[in-house]
Amino acid sequence: MSVFSVYNIKGGVGKTAAAVNLAYLSSLDGSRTLLWDLDPQSSATFYLRVKPKIKGGSRGLISDRKCIGSSIKGTDFENFDLLPGAFSYRKLDRLLLDSGDPAKSLARLLKQLAGEYDRIFLDTSPGMTVLAEALFKVSDTLLVPTIPTTLSMRTLDQLQKYYRKRSLDRSSVLGFFSMVDRRKKLHRSLCDSSTKKPFRFLNACIPFSSLVEQMGLHRNPVCSFAASSKPSRAFKELWEEIRGIGEDR
Amino acid sequence: MRDQIKVFHLDSAEWERSRALLTNEYTIREEALLPGIRTYYDTFDWRLFRKRLVLEKVKFQDKTELQFHSFDGQLVSDTLLSAEPGFVWDLPESSLREKLAPIVEMRRLLPLAEVSFHGSRFNVLNADEKTVARVLMRQRKAARPWESKLEEALPVSLEVVSIRGYEKEYSRIIYFVESHLPVGKVSASELATSLELVGRTPCDYSSKLRVDLEPGMAACEAVREIFRKLLDALLVNEKGTRLDLDSEFLHDFRVAIRRTRAALTQLKSVISPEIRNRFRPEFSWLGSLTGPGRDLDVSLLKMPEYRNRVPQSARDHLEPLTDFLVAEKADERKRLIAALDSERYLNLVTDWRAVLDDGPGTASDAPAAATPIKEVASKRIWKIYRRVLKMGTREVGPAEVEVLHRLRIECKKLRYMMEFFRTLYEPKELKGLIKILRRLQDNLGDFNDCEVQQVKLREFARAMMDRGGFPPETFMALGCLVERLEKCQTVELGRFEERFGDFSRPENQERFRSLFSSKRKRAEQH
Incomplete structure (x- = not known):
């Protein structure tokens, strides 16, 4: 089982759109895929038309009172399940801290799903949280969508410093440009620049597109309702790259 | 993550009404199910069906998948497929191939029935227009493979x-379907129904012989029944032998001949001399026709073993041998087909059938024709058993290959007799004795195999030399292989004493005696 976390310190960078579309594309390979919506806003859950609810709440989940599998919902797509988001995830940081070892608690929950799924995607909320720190340790791949702006690039430096300080494996981090608007000079120059980036960056860039925003109207992955559109093609390229790197490893 | 599925059957005339009932009750998004074809496969001797396993090729859109599952639908394994399934070694490397190989072995996967289907998928939606369950309705037609015009609905x-996560909705829909739709329970699987529709009977062939006999039956009747079964086995394997579908058709064809010949010789007290004298040479002729083809098949099947027997560096040099064997096999097959097309063969099978069906045939002037079969069978088995004991008890040295060869043949006769009359004896006891005999036969068979293979490989090498064009490395690899087989034969010879010792242990002798010796029975009666 491979664990992919979609994360950025900064918010509004297209994490959820990436998580939903990448998980959907993974399921099209025939791989049993789960998307775990860890964001209290539960946007991924909304996109997939599922009610945001976790049996027993966050406390039940962390304390193992409720089996994690009992909250899973099948999506409209074959091989693609969702562990829905819930508003109670706002307490997740505190509960993880109380457990004594956040990364171990999270790893234990993921282990319960290992036999059932080939790939798990985690959609997270922004910020340098307890959950984020645990994710760095349990993820096989940390996917970092990044808007090509100065502030966004700055957060990558912060992440790099964090990784270096704690001697975490930086090769597991894969950045990619998201919400790219090539009409903007800054976007163009950052995307095309060959200056060294703090992490390995993927070639595929996800364009800024109103179609991605329309996922909220269609309540479906853009790769499903507009399969041949520009953003869908970009997500497919991105997934090909990520999968290729995973196979090489 | 496994979905729950409940299947119902529906009369095709009820399609529209069922559709209307569903769409009135639920918010439905209907999608067309693209047409597809499912083909069921098994070996000629039903190796998968006997183990309650199903192999099916599902073709829809541009994708073809091979699925391997149990009768209850539990998936064992699946793989994508690019060519028609044939031999297991031609399938793509996958866990499916690994799981299938020990069951199917050298037998070809043959298509049993083809089911074409198309229909609709009804996605049942909730208030958020989220799919909470699916109802799939499929029209299906079954046909014999490659005869799709003769379809049966x-x-x-x-x-x-x-x-997943919408189990309550699933239960509600099941309740609705059961109470409002004109559905019936599924009484048989799609495989079973299709087989019936295309006129196939599961497990209609097994290479194991089973003749149902009664102890008090007149011997001539019982023997006639055995011969009938053997002739059926011979004829049922003829088509596959002609087409060379796999090596086992010729093998079973040949075994049917050998068993017939053994019965003609061993049960002569029950068969009229006239019949015996007429048919023995004919079956002997037919047997001799199948020998060279079988030898080539054995060598081809042993190629992977041969490769493992020679050093790594010589393995690829054995490849020209495969090419040679394949070419020889093609020539041999032509010769065999010509013989099977001959009048002599046609006369043999029709006359033999006529004798078995009509005439007083096997009986008439034979001395033991009217004797109860169990008496004849026990006497004969006991006699051969004692002969085997006598032959094996004498000193067998390395030079006495001939003795072991004769002993092997005697054991084979004994085995045939025990199998012909299997139903006359207590099944568990007979099975136990066959097992004891089989252990000895395995040793003698392996010893003989090594001998025959050496002889054959030398013959092949000579023929390859005469033909020319083969690299010297191939002959060196063959030399190496013969040497290894010689060593292996010595090992088998070394094992003989122990195996025969087991076979002839006093308690085993006692078991044979109590089942087959008439003296013992008479003593018990008194």
């Missing part, structure tokens, strides 16, 4: 499929 299948 199967009942419409209606499947309710659950979606």
Whole structure:
């Protein structure tokens, strides 16, 4: 089982759109895929038309009172399940801290799903949280969508410093440009620049597109309702790259 | 993550009404199910069916998948497929191939029935327009493979499929379907129904011989029954032998001949001399025709073993041998087909059938024709058993290959007799004795195999030399292989004493005696 976390310190960078579309594309390979919506806003859950609810709440989940599998919902797509988001995830940081070892608690929950799924995607909320720190340790791949702006690039430096300080494996981090608007000079120059980036960056860039925003109207992955559109093609390229790197490893 | 599925059957005339009932009750998004074809496969001797396993090729859109599952639908394994399934070694490397190989072995996977299907998928939506369950309705037609014009309609299948996390909705839909739709329970699997529709009977062939006999039956009747079964086995394997579908058709064809010949010789007290004298040479002729082909088959099947026997560096040099064997096999097959097309063969099978069906045939002037069969069988088995004991008890040295060869043949006769009359004896006891005999036969068979293979490989090498064009490395590899087989033969010879010791242990002798010796029985009666 491979664990992919979609994360950025900064918010509004297209994490959820990436998580939903990448998980959907993974399921099209025939791989049993789960998307775990860890964001209290539960946007991924909304996109997939599922009610945001976790049996027993966050406390039940962390304390193992409720089996994690009992909250899973099948999506409209074959091989693609969702562990829905819930508003109670706002307490997740505190509960993880109380457990004594956040990364171990999270790893234990993921282990319960290992036999059932080939790939798990985690959609997270922004910020340098307890959950984020645990994710760095349990993820096989940390996917970092990044808007090509100065502030966004700055957060990558912060992440790099964090990784270096704690001697975490930086090769597991894969950045990619998201919400790219090539009409903007800054976007163009950052995307095309060959200056060294703090992490390995993927070639595929996800364009800024109103179609991605329309996922909220269609309540479906853009790769499903507009399969041949520009953003869908970009997500497919991105997934090909990520999968290729995973196979090489 | 496995979905729950409940399947119902529906009369095809009820399609529209069922559709209307569903769409009135639920918010439905209907999608067309693209047409597809499912082909069921098994070996000629039903190796998968006997183990309650199903192998099916599902073709829809541009994708072809091979699925391997149990009778209850539990998936064992699946793989994508680019060519027609044939031999297991031609399948793509996959866990499916690994799981299939020990069951199917050298037998070809043959198509049994083809089911074409198309229909609709009804996605049942909730208030958020989220799919909470699916209902799949499929029109299906079964046909014999490659004869799709002769289609037979199967009942419409209606499947309710659950979606994880929406079990309550699934149960409600099941309740609705059961109480409002004109559905019936599924009485048989799609495989079973299709087989019936295309006129196939599961397990209609097994290479194991089973003749149901009664102890008090007149011997001539019982023997006639055995011969009938053997002739059926011979004829049923003829087509596969002609087409060379796999090596086992010729093998079973040959075994039917050998068993017939053994019965003609061993049960002569029951068969009229006239019949015996007429048919023995004919079956002997037919047997001799099948020998060279079988030898080539054995060598081809042993190629992977041969490769493992020679050093790594010489393995690829054995490849020209495979090419040579394949070419020889093609020539041999032509010769065999010509013989099977001959009048002599046609006369043999028709006359033999006529004798078995009509004439006083096997009986008439034979001395033991009217004797109860169990008496004849026990006497004969006991006699051969004692002969085997006598032959094996004498000193067998390395030079006495001939003695072991004769002993092997005697054991084979004994085995045939025990199998012909299997139903006359207590099954568990007979099975136990066959097992004891089989252990000895395995040793003698392996010893003989090594001998025959050496002889054959030398013959092949000479023929390859005469033909020319083969690299010297191939002959060196063959030399190496013969040497290894010689060593292996010595090992088998070394094992003989122990195996025969086991076979002839006093308690085993006692078991044979109590089942077959008439003296013992008479003593018990008194």
